[in-house]
Amino acid sequence: MALVLGLVALAGHIALLLWGTRMVQTGIQRAFGPKLRSFLGHALKNRLNALGAGLFVTAILQSSTATGLMAAAFAAGGLVDLVPALAVMLGANVGSTLIVQVLSFNIAAVSPALILIGVVMFRKASNHQIHDLGRVMIGLGFMILALHQILDLMSEFEESEALSWVLESMSDVMLLNIIVAAILTWAAHSSVAVVLLIMSFAAHDLIQPFQAFALVLGANLGTAVNPVLEGDLGDDPAGKRLPIGNLATRVVGLAIAMPFLDKIAELAPLMAADYARAVANFHTAFNVVLAVLFLPLLGPFSKLLIKLLPEKVDETDPTRPRYLDPAAKETPMVALGQATREALRLVDVLGEMLEGARNGVTGSDRKALSALRDKDNVIDHINTAIKTYLTSIDPEELSEADKLRLDQILLFSTNLEQAGDVIDRGLLPHLSKRLRRGLSFSEEGQKELKRLFDRLTNNLQTAASLLVTQDERMAQMLAREKAAFRKAESEATQSHFIRLRKGDLNTSATSSLHLDVIRDLRLINSHLVAAAAYPVLEEKGLLLESRVQLGEPD
Template identity: 60%
Template sequence: MGFSLNLVDLAGFIALLLWGVHMVQTGVQRAFGPNLRAMLGQALRNRSGAFLAGLGVTAILQSSTATGLMTAGFAASGLVELAPALAVMLGANVGTTLIVQILSFNVAAVAPALILIGVLMFRRDVSPRARDIGRVFTGLGLMLLALHQLLELMVSYEDTPSMRLLLGAAATSPLLDVLLAAGLTWAMHSSVAVVLLIMSLASKGAVPPLAAFALVLGANLGTAINPVLEGPANDELAAKRLPIGNLLTRVAGVGFGLAFLEPISRQIVTIVPDNARAVADFHSLFNIAVAALFLPLLTPFAGLLEKLLPKRVDPTDPSQPIYLDPAAKETPIVALGAAAREALRVADALGEMLAGARAALASADRRKIVETRRRDDVLDRLNGAIKAYLISLDPEELNEQDHRRLNEILCFTMNLEQAGDVIDRNLLPHAAKRLKRGLVFAREEQAELIDLIERLTSNLKAAAALFMTEDARIARTLADEKIAFREAETQATLAHFERLRNGRLDAVQASALHLDLLRDMKSINSHIVAAAAYPVLEREGELLPSRIIRVVR
């Protein structure tokens, strides 16, 4: 019975350690996530800057996985070369060692104070960032408390014969230790927590230094496995280059570490007699050595990865999302970035529909109409996938700015999908009616329709740019486009009335159809403007609730 209770205690303290790590990560992501992503994106221009950015971002986030997901997003979109992205991962691996170094000192006495400060900051009605920083303090306190309790629990097992026998058997096989720690790290999704657990075991003599160092090698290997297995949902080999490259550097590092483990172990133990400190120092030394070994070799290494994992030439199904990575849901800012990239594919699909509509109006080919209507299914499926992905995010993990961006992405994709519905259900049927009835537009009417279609295409490109930049100047310019379409509709209506007076039946029917098409285009433009311009103008306080002038009487 006592043994079972001790197992429950051990599992509970490990769970508390994991929860503390999770609170630190989510608190930092909510408070500083957008700034960290921007800093990372700016530093990816050269290898040394990328390495330092990866180190700094990961030291703050305490998650090399989160840093890797951000970097993978930049690499997959072509915004950064593979070599700087690999440099980020080398820096991220070094960054994970900093919290381990701090916690290797005896700082458990400050755990209650950290938890108290964190709870007070979280419970007070203050700014969202202060609440998020409170989560960080609480998480750090819980981590220290869990480590202290693990150390106390190890005392009761220190002289247990069965435990000594088990750990003694593990100590004789470093390769077994590596595999054991790699599997544990993969299951726990946190190399920091596993290394801290190894420190607890080593500090009480439960595992000898040689076995502890082998376990640290396994923890570093295990943390590189998750991004490979839980990477992008698509089967594009090129998207796997970064996580596989990171895993290969870890495998090579672990191989060298195992080959020279015994002499390295003797040297570290001689210099650092404290076993817990020795584990932390070995963890840092391993990651620094791997970074020093691979940083000069990143260019040929990246070339080898690009050759072994080529970008697939065959086009994929355009209705299948390619950026909605399920693993990114653990990092909200990364998940929102992935959804934003997928939203741009919705804009591209609508652009193809507009090009098809232009071809249908400029020719008498019915196949153009059929092909263009089929593309509406792409819009519907992408929009549905993005909505399902965003709705599945935990709202508790999102700060105020994240919620705003989530709503903007939903507004953008839903309006573009509705614009596609207007093309599918109104504009293209009107184009088909023209062919069925054999109506011919006047030269100026035909030119006006083509001109407005091209204007819609330009407005769509401006909306996509505005969606990414959120520049108020582009928003004002795009909103002014509604005036042009409204004036075109007014002029067409007056011209239609004039043709009604003239009484030519064929001209009247063509004019009515021309007017219907203009109204369809006006509706499409309204959805494009609402998709990107209105959210920005509303945030800037430049959007009126109504066009009606309010007269004070």
């Protein structure tokens, strides 16, 4: 019965330790989260910086899992390569051992003071950052208190025959110790808690160095299993590369260490004066050696992971680039042609958005308008893919004409993305507001708006043709459309005011919405002109600072 009560108490103390760890983690994330994320993102430029960043952020957050999630998010978003992401995890693993080193000292006396200070900061501070730092102080106090209670409990059960029998029955079976510690770490979601528990066993001579080191190996394995089994990795195998790569490094480390574990255990007295400190030092040494071993090998290791876990290609995904062939970048002329084809996809998607918005002038389907907003995400993804593709081409391989063409494609893509933003953030909300309020544009107002939509659609097709042909006369024609569209906007506005003076009820009710829609259409047209006409006219020397020098069409 005493053993059962003791196990319940032990579970409670471990729970307090985990809760304290969570409070520290969430407090730091709330107080400095964006800054830490930004710091980590900037550090992911090469493997050495990434290693140091992973170590530092984990030491601050007290959670290698949190650091790994941030690195995985960067890797999944294509913002960093797999090599620096793996380096971050190596650093995070070392960082988690530093937490064990600090908490292994006897600092129980500071626990009440930390909790008191933390409560005062948490309850009284009006500053959000100080409030969150109060949470951190409380969490640290809980962690130290829990560790002290675990040590006291272990001293009570030092002579327990049942606990001694369990630990002794496992003592000579290395693999069993590794499996048990891995399961405990997976269940506790914290290698820190399990390693500190192992240190407590060692401090009270309940286990010998060989068994303690085997348990530490298991704890290192268990903490890498969690992200693989429980992470939100999706259906794409590529999303599993980082957690599986991290697990693989641990497995390789275990495979190397296990045959020599008995020899390493004999060196325990040289690692530290007491066995508990030796456990902490072995934990740190294991992860440092792994980092040193794998850091130079991350290049071929990442290639192996990419080969074994290829990216899942969803041919039906509209956000996926279709023509940006990486191999084509070796021949810039071909790569620019591929990028042009991809940019024309923006025209198709933007045209669908305009057609849907045109239907929204008279339609009543709010869901159809909401669905159009998803198309802006498609434009954003394609635009980002085009920019990433073009800017990754070696500038030394580009001629002056190639550089000019590359800039034209980038300008076209960027302006169409901005036109999509005008539809998403301006035009569609205005049309949705009409439906929510149960309003209708006047019959004449509907005709005016639809004429402007039709004119805008024609200009979009002209811009698409101009991107391909670079025809000077077509550029002049599209540039004239800016002034013509401005005139059409002015005429539509004047007609709108005339209907207002006549007392048209529909016109009065939709006055501001009508003018807002016209303004948005003019902004979209301006982006189309800037996307396709201006680059051609500038190259021909026809684009002046204040106006376009236009000749008479043939």
